[in-house]
Amino acid sequence: MVRYPEPGARHPLRDWLLQRLTAALMVLYMLMFLVVLVGAPPMDYSVWRQIFLPAWMKFATLLFFASLYLHAWIGVRNIFMDYIGNGRLRQMLYALAIGALIAYGVWTVQILWGRW
Numbered sequence: 001m002v003r004y005p006e007p008g009a010r011h012p013l014r015d016w017l018l019q020r021l022t023a024a025l026m027v028l029y030m031l032m033f034l035v036v037l038v039g040a041p042p043m044d045y046s047v048w049r050q051i052f053l054p055a056w057m058k059f060a061t062l063l064f065f066a067s068l069y070l071h072a073w074i075g076v077r078n079i080f081m082d083y084i085g086n087g088r089l090r091q092m093l094y095a096l097a098i099g100a101l102i103a104y105g106v107w108t109v110q111i112l113w114g115r116w
Contacts, residue, residue, distance in 0.1 A: 015074050022067040022074075029064040058112045065108045069101045 036057075040047055052058060076097050084090040 015078065019071055019074050022071040025067040026064055026071070029060055029067075032060065052112065062108065062112060066105070069105055073097065073101055 036051060040051060052061065077094065080090050080093050080097075084093060
């Protein structure tokens with residue numbers, strides 16, 4: 001039986017699948033966003049703002065960034081597990097990475113639903 005010494009470690013296949021799923025979601029969003037941009041008039045602030053006003057676009061963008069942050073977390077966690085031998089340092093780096101990703105998530109929501 002394979003045991004994973006790290007408290008946050010999961011089955012490697014699950015992490016691999018989750019990274020592929022988040023990558024696929026990000027690619028779909030980028031393709032959809034490209035279609036929106038091609039159909040938009042020449043860009044200025046008001047056009048850019050109009051692109052992100054519909055609720056579906058805000059939710060799609062939020063899903064994109066949530067996928068990005070989850071994708072980043074899995075990659076960073078695996079790098080830390082592989083290359084940081086000191087357990088305390090690794091745990092501190094986990095906390096810093098998680099804190100940064102949570103802050104980025106809050107900032108994303110603030111940008112999407114906050115006042116412009």
